[in-house]
Amino acid sequence: MTPAEIAFLQLANGLSFGVIFALIASGITLMWGIMDFINMAHGDLYMLGAYGAWLGLIVGVGNFWIALPLAVLGVAAIGLLLRATVLRPIFDRPPLHTLLASYGVGLILQQGVLAVFGPFNKEIPFPITGSISLGVIRYPAYRMFVIAAGLLLIAAAWLLIQRSTYGIWIRAVAQDRSMAAALGVPVPRVYTVVFVVGSAMAGVGGVLAAPLFGVSPTMGGEVILLAFIVVMIGGLGNYLGSVIGGILIGEVIALGAIWLPPTHAYLGALGVLLLLLLLRPTGLLRAAR
């Protein structure tokens, strides 16, 4: 392939990684911004989404398009369960406690999956085969789908945050929790919505990623580092920031893969973050709530 073709290919790949990172990171950043909750288990929710897709395909239904919504609903349900059981009694505790609790939950989820399904990577066939011509290159159709679906979901979430009642409530709570409550906003319910939606988005990320990367119990751990880097780059609590940061880091990883072996790609992302901190400690974007 010519250098131009390689570059273009990686740019497109970067976008496909990027939307997945954005989906995961936006959940983390919203949970932090609204609830002061650092969700160390977020990567494992992503992992559960992937397993849901695999289960749906192999064990249950056999059709990726049915498995997808089922898997996402499954992760959302797990998110709801976690919120109602483990996280409810501690939601007004200091961030350290919620961080530790979420780490514990993540470990349990990971170990549970490991015990039930074993440690080996499981592969999922591409639900869409073939490729599409993008002028310069031919690009895999499934990856195009990932990009399109990802961007669509991100845009839909953005619209909801900007226009819908819950969106306004979420932004109000992020800016001034007590005043929002004093105006009648049902803050505990808002927390639940953020948690469930954030979990669902991570789950979607997992489903979309499953055919690309395979399904393994540790895939959450592999992605969480990059997700946190994205969150820091985009600014804590800043949805738009995590989207832009996600795509940015996706591109950094993909373009970095041209020269670095994939296992070292995250170093590029870390480098970007550290550089940013040196140059602009206030973060990439001001809070564009």
Place this chain on the structure above:
Amino acid sequence: MRRAAVMILLVVLALVPLAASPYLRLILTTALALGLFALSYDLVLGVTGLISVSHATLFGVGAYGMAISMTKLGTSFWPSAFVGMAAAMAVAWVIGFFSVRTSGPGFIIMTVIFAHALEQVANVWTSVTGGENGIMLGISRITIVPGVDVRLTAGSRSAYCAVIVCLLVAAWACRWLVRSPFGLVLRGIKGNEQRTLALGYRVSRYKVLVNVIAGGLAALGGMLYALSQGFVSVDLLRVLLSVEVIVWTIVGGPGTLLGPVLAAVLMSLGIEYLRGLTRHYVFAVGAVTLLVVLFLPEGLGTLVNRALGEPAKETP
């Protein structure tokens, strides 16, 4: 009354294992090294109120620094130990430097990022770190003073004594540090950071500095751990261990210095016991973490205090 109990405990710890089996000595030695690790972390979390999730990184870097220096560079013990210490303190400085540049809660996430990143580096860079298998240390011959040689092997009495001595010296040093003017500033940062800032103290500098000092102590713990085991592995710098030490510190009572040491020793012995029982002991670690947060957030110390009729301390 509590003083006496601590004294008795120390005496027991000091004397009993000298008669026990090498295996028992081994696990006690490693547990005590983890106690030293927890002591160093209490400076960060308990005294200064900094939530760092990268402390095991320093523990592991210290151990690896020493091990790589000894095996790959062929240096003798003391220079290697120096390398390990210096490496850990340098990493602690870098982590601290970048982490304080973010606003408040970003600090936590930055340490999480660094911890994950360095764990990944260690996992991947197998040529240097030996990956899952780690680096064997074998028998280390240490010259304490010219003419006095000590051989540290896994489970040896000398390893045990070395750890006990280091732990006691470190505990005394930490005590002194906490009571010093420097320690006063640290405690001010924990109590009311804004006010400490308003008083003119460069809070960021103090945060980085305490991370470096604690990093050095953690490195000491890491090196002792590695020496007493006879090898270094990636397990020493896992995020898992960083989270475990947070749990130990909370259970033992943040800020009490000795509480976290005790909690670390006892809980790591517990984990060791579980590891012998089942492959899925990591599951237990997760469960314990969750249970501690749900039911024991103020640590055992305050429970004991309340039982003895003293007022409860604050949670971090």
Place this chain on the structure above:
Amino acid sequence: MLRVSDLHVFYGKSHVVQGVDFEIGAGEVVALLGRNGAGKSTTLKAVMGWLPARQGRIELATPNGRRDVTGLPLHERAALGIGYVPEDRRIFPHLTVRENLRVGLDRLRPTREDRARAFARAVELFPGLADRLDHPGRVLSGGQQQMLAIARVLVLDPRVVLLDEPSQGLSPLLVEAVLEAVVRLAREGIGVLLVEQNAVAALEVSARGYLMDKGVISRSGAASALRADHAALEQTLGVIATSP
């Protein structure tokens, strides 16, 4: 409408409100006056649920009878009809004026017409907001923010509104506008508790008043009586109250 009995509030170890009783009737403007640090703001916060009350009872009259709201969380008290306009206004800085109004309004599940009506009502009361409906809260002036803070609460059809120093930092013209708004609130049947350091202005629009000093209520009565009681005013507020 609202009855508070034996309210005690602590700020850490400090006993800021030491057994306070008062009442607000429907359509009544009641002034709560006192020096800085007397405990007025803290009292309001405890009534709203912003701060926890160590002791005491807070009862609200609702269509379903008297309701004991002590111990209910903030958002539930707001839902039952207690409105609060805090001292620092606390406009959501990154939400537009419209969105600021929607925060409370949307709980009532308004239709698009309902919302339009609510916005119109807010603008009618505070014409200054008319051109600024799509401006973010942080670009509003102090006076406009105060208007918005009151409008925000108004569109919820509250039973009781707690106003904490609404005239603070405002020019005399704006203070007049605010007090006019207060009178209009009362005319709609809303009970208003008005905390003010500007005693003279507050008593002018109030039916009754309470003087608060170091955590307790030292004097209460009709506004006209309080206005005339120069001695009490001077003692509790340190102001020499000239007759209007």
